[in-house]
Amino acid sequence: MTSLESIFxxxxxxxxxDAFLEQGFxxxxxxxxxxESDLDALGVKLGHRRKLQRRIANSRGLAPEASLVSPTRTSIEDGKYDPCRSEVGKAENREAATVAKRKYRRHPKVR
Structure with missing residues:
Protein backbone atom coordinates (compact mmCIF):
# COMPACT_ATOMS: atom_id res chain seq x y z
CA MET A 1 0.00 0.00 0.00
CA THR A 2 1.49 3.35 -1.05
CA SER A 3 1.50 6.38 1.20
CA LEU A 4 -1.25 7.98 -0.91
CA GLU A 5 -3.41 4.89 -0.55
CA SER A 6 -2.99 4.96 3.22
CA ILE A 7 -3.67 8.71 3.46
CA PHE A 8 -6.74 8.50 1.24
CA ASP A 18 -7.45 6.46 -9.36
CA ALA A 19 -8.50 9.89 -10.67
CA PHE A 20 -5.63 11.55 -8.80
CA LEU A 21 -3.11 9.03 -10.14
CA GLU A 22 -4.43 9.37 -13.71
CA GLN A 23 -3.97 13.15 -13.54
CA GLY A 24 -0.39 12.90 -12.25
CA PHE A 25 -0.96 13.45 -8.54
CA GLU A 36 -9.11 24.35 -5.71
CA SER A 37 -9.55 24.30 -9.49
CA ASP A 38 -7.63 21.00 -9.64
CA LEU A 39 -10.01 19.49 -7.09
CA ASP A 40 -12.94 20.82 -9.11
CA ALA A 41 -11.57 19.27 -12.31
CA LEU A 42 -11.09 15.96 -10.51
CA GLY A 43 -14.73 16.02 -9.37
CA VAL A 44 -13.96 15.94 -5.65
CA LYS A 45 -17.02 16.65 -3.50
CA LEU A 46 -16.91 19.64 -1.15
CA GLY A 47 -16.81 17.64 2.09
CA HIS A 48 -14.04 15.44 0.75
CA ARG A 49 -12.12 18.55 -0.34
CA ARG A 50 -12.25 19.86 3.22
CA LYS A 51 -10.89 16.58 4.58
CA LEU A 52 -8.00 16.68 2.12
CA GLN A 53 -7.37 20.39 2.68
CA ARG A 54 -7.30 19.84 6.45
CA ARG A 55 -4.76 17.03 6.03
CA ILE A 56 -2.61 19.24 3.76
CA ALA A 57 -2.81 22.12 6.26
CA ASN A 58 -1.85 19.83 9.15
CA SER A 59 1.14 18.50 7.22
CA ARG A 60 2.27 22.11 6.70
CA GLY A 61 2.13 22.75 10.43
CA LEU A 62 -1.25 24.47 10.75
CA ALA A 63 -2.96 23.63 14.03
CA PRO A 64 -5.88 21.17 13.65
CA GLU A 65 -8.31 23.62 15.27
CA ALA A 66 -7.24 26.55 13.05
CA SER A 67 -9.64 27.74 10.37
CA LEU A 68 -8.88 26.82 6.77
CA VAL A 69 -10.58 29.99 5.51
CA SER A 70 -8.13 32.76 4.76
CA PRO A 71 -9.18 36.19 5.97
CA THR A 72 -10.11 38.71 3.33
CA ARG A 73 -7.20 40.90 2.37
CA THR A 74 -7.43 44.62 2.74
CA SER A 75 -6.15 47.08 0.18
CA ILE A 76 -3.18 47.79 2.46
CA GLU A 77 -2.11 44.14 2.27
CA ASP A 78 -2.68 44.11 -1.49
CA GLY A 79 -0.22 46.97 -1.88
CA LYS A 80 -2.88 49.08 -3.60
CA TYR A 81 -3.40 51.43 -0.68
CA ASP A 82 -2.62 55.03 -1.50
CA PRO A 83 -3.12 57.38 1.47
CA CYS A 84 -3.28 60.43 -0.82
CA ARG A 85 -6.15 58.97 -2.82
CA SER A 86 -8.13 58.00 0.26
CA GLU A 87 -7.86 61.52 1.70
CA VAL A 88 -9.03 63.04 -1.58
CA GLY A 89 -11.93 60.60 -1.66
CA LYS A 90 -12.96 61.57 1.87
CA ALA A 91 -12.91 65.27 0.99
CA GLU A 92 -15.04 64.66 -2.11
CA ASN A 93 -17.54 62.67 -0.07
CA ARG A 94 -17.89 65.50 2.45
CA GLU A 95 -18.52 67.99 -0.35
CA ALA A 96 -21.07 65.73 -2.01
CA ALA A 97 -22.92 65.29 1.29
CA THR A 98 -23.47 69.05 1.60
CA VAL A 99 -24.99 69.38 -1.91
CA ALA A 100 -28.77 68.98 -2.00
CA LYS A 101 -30.07 65.83 -3.58
CA ARG A 102 -31.92 66.23 -6.88
CA LYS A 103 -35.63 65.59 -6.71
CA TYR A 104 -37.24 62.99 -8.89
CA ARG A 105 -39.14 64.47 -11.83
CA ARG A 106 -42.03 62.51 -13.20
CA HIS A 107 -41.91 61.95 -16.93
CA PRO A 108 -45.26 61.67 -18.70
CA LYS A 109 -45.88 58.59 -20.82
CA VAL A 110 -45.66 59.11 -24.56
CA ARG A 111 -48.63 57.78 -26.52
Missing part, protein backbone atom coordinates in the same frame (compact mmCIF):
# COMPACT_ATOMS: atom_id res chain seq x y z
CA UNK A 9 -7.88 5.46 3.25
CA UNK A 10 -7.54 7.36 6.54
CA UNK A 11 -9.55 10.24 5.09
CA UNK A 12 -12.19 7.95 3.61
CA UNK A 13 -11.73 9.25 0.07
CA UNK A 14 -10.22 6.20 -1.66
CA UNK A 15 -12.76 6.52 -4.50
CA UNK A 16 -10.70 9.45 -5.83
CA UNK A 17 -7.31 7.71 -5.76
CA UNK A 26 1.08 10.38 -7.68
CA UNK A 27 2.90 11.55 -4.55
CA UNK A 28 2.03 13.46 -1.41
CA UNK A 29 4.40 16.26 -2.49
CA UNK A 30 2.36 16.86 -5.64
CA UNK A 31 -0.88 16.79 -3.67
CA UNK A 32 0.51 19.46 -1.33
CA UNK A 33 0.51 21.83 -4.33
CA UNK A 34 -3.03 21.01 -5.48
CA UNK A 35 -5.37 23.92 -6.13
Missing amino acids: GELGITQYL DSWDTILDIT
Whole structure:
Protein backbone atom coordinates (compact mmCIF):
# COMPACT_ATOMS: atom_id res chain seq x y z
CA MET A 1 0.00 0.00 0.00
CA THR A 2 1.49 3.35 -1.05
CA SER A 3 1.50 6.38 1.20
CA LEU A 4 -1.25 7.98 -0.91
CA GLU A 5 -3.41 4.89 -0.55
CA SER A 6 -2.99 4.96 3.22
CA ILE A 7 -3.67 8.71 3.46
CA PHE A 8 -6.74 8.50 1.24
CA GLY A 9 -7.88 5.46 3.25
CA GLU A 10 -7.54 7.36 6.54
CA LEU A 11 -9.55 10.24 5.09
CA GLY A 12 -12.19 7.95 3.61
CA ILE A 13 -11.73 9.25 0.07
CA THR A 14 -10.22 6.20 -1.66
CA GLN A 15 -12.76 6.52 -4.50
CA TYR A 16 -10.70 9.45 -5.83
CA LEU A 17 -7.31 7.71 -5.76
CA ASP A 18 -7.45 6.46 -9.36
CA ALA A 19 -8.50 9.89 -10.67
CA PHE A 20 -5.63 11.55 -8.80
CA LEU A 21 -3.11 9.03 -10.14
CA GLU A 22 -4.43 9.37 -13.71
CA GLN A 23 -3.97 13.15 -13.54
CA GLY A 24 -0.39 12.90 -12.25
CA PHE A 25 -0.96 13.45 -8.54
CA ASP A 26 1.08 10.38 -7.68
CA SER A 27 2.90 11.55 -4.55
CA TRP A 28 2.03 13.46 -1.41
CA ASP A 29 4.40 16.26 -2.49
CA THR A 30 2.36 16.86 -5.64
CA ILE A 31 -0.88 16.79 -3.67
CA LEU A 32 0.51 19.46 -1.33
CA ASP A 33 0.51 21.83 -4.33
CA ILE A 34 -3.03 21.01 -5.48
CA THR A 35 -5.37 23.92 -6.13
CA GLU A 36 -9.11 24.35 -5.71
CA SER A 37 -9.55 24.30 -9.49
CA ASP A 38 -7.63 21.00 -9.64
CA LEU A 39 -10.01 19.49 -7.09
CA ASP A 40 -12.94 20.82 -9.11
CA ALA A 41 -11.57 19.27 -12.31
CA LEU A 42 -11.09 15.96 -10.51
CA GLY A 43 -14.73 16.02 -9.37
CA VAL A 44 -13.96 15.94 -5.65
CA LYS A 45 -17.02 16.65 -3.50
CA LEU A 46 -16.91 19.64 -1.15
CA GLY A 47 -16.81 17.64 2.09
CA HIS A 48 -14.04 15.44 0.75
CA ARG A 49 -12.12 18.55 -0.34
CA ARG A 50 -12.25 19.86 3.22
CA LYS A 51 -10.89 16.58 4.58
CA LEU A 52 -8.00 16.68 2.12
CA GLN A 53 -7.37 20.39 2.68
CA ARG A 54 -7.30 19.84 6.45
CA ARG A 55 -4.76 17.03 6.03
CA ILE A 56 -2.61 19.24 3.76
CA ALA A 57 -2.81 22.12 6.26
CA ASN A 58 -1.85 19.83 9.15
CA SER A 59 1.14 18.50 7.22
CA ARG A 60 2.27 22.11 6.70
CA GLY A 61 2.13 22.75 10.43
CA LEU A 62 -1.25 24.47 10.75
CA ALA A 63 -2.96 23.63 14.03
CA PRO A 64 -5.88 21.17 13.65
CA GLU A 65 -8.31 23.62 15.27
CA ALA A 66 -7.24 26.55 13.05
CA SER A 67 -9.64 27.74 10.37
CA LEU A 68 -8.88 26.82 6.77
CA VAL A 69 -10.58 29.99 5.51
CA SER A 70 -8.13 32.76 4.76
CA PRO A 71 -9.18 36.19 5.97
CA THR A 72 -10.11 38.71 3.33
CA ARG A 73 -7.20 40.90 2.37
CA THR A 74 -7.43 44.62 2.74
CA SER A 75 -6.15 47.08 0.18
CA ILE A 76 -3.18 47.79 2.46
CA GLU A 77 -2.11 44.14 2.27
CA ASP A 78 -2.68 44.11 -1.49
CA GLY A 79 -0.22 46.97 -1.88
CA LYS A 80 -2.88 49.08 -3.60
CA TYR A 81 -3.40 51.43 -0.68
CA ASP A 82 -2.62 55.03 -1.50
CA PRO A 83 -3.12 57.38 1.47
CA CYS A 84 -3.28 60.43 -0.82
CA ARG A 85 -6.15 58.97 -2.82
CA SER A 86 -8.13 58.00 0.26
CA GLU A 87 -7.86 61.52 1.70
CA VAL A 88 -9.03 63.04 -1.58
CA GLY A 89 -11.93 60.60 -1.66
CA LYS A 90 -12.96 61.57 1.87
CA ALA A 91 -12.91 65.27 0.99
CA GLU A 92 -15.04 64.66 -2.11
CA ASN A 93 -17.54 62.67 -0.07
CA ARG A 94 -17.89 65.50 2.45
CA GLU A 95 -18.52 67.99 -0.35
CA ALA A 96 -21.07 65.73 -2.01
CA ALA A 97 -22.92 65.29 1.29
CA THR A 98 -23.47 69.05 1.60
CA VAL A 99 -24.99 69.38 -1.91
CA ALA A 100 -28.77 68.98 -2.00
CA LYS A 101 -30.07 65.83 -3.58
CA ARG A 102 -31.92 66.23 -6.88
CA LYS A 103 -35.63 65.59 -6.71
CA TYR A 104 -37.24 62.99 -8.89
CA ARG A 105 -39.14 64.47 -11.83
CA ARG A 106 -42.03 62.51 -13.20
CA HIS A 107 -41.91 61.95 -16.93
CA PRO A 108 -45.26 61.67 -18.70
CA LYS A 109 -45.88 58.59 -20.82
CA VAL A 110 -45.66 59.11 -24.56
CA ARG A 111 -48.63 57.78 -26.52
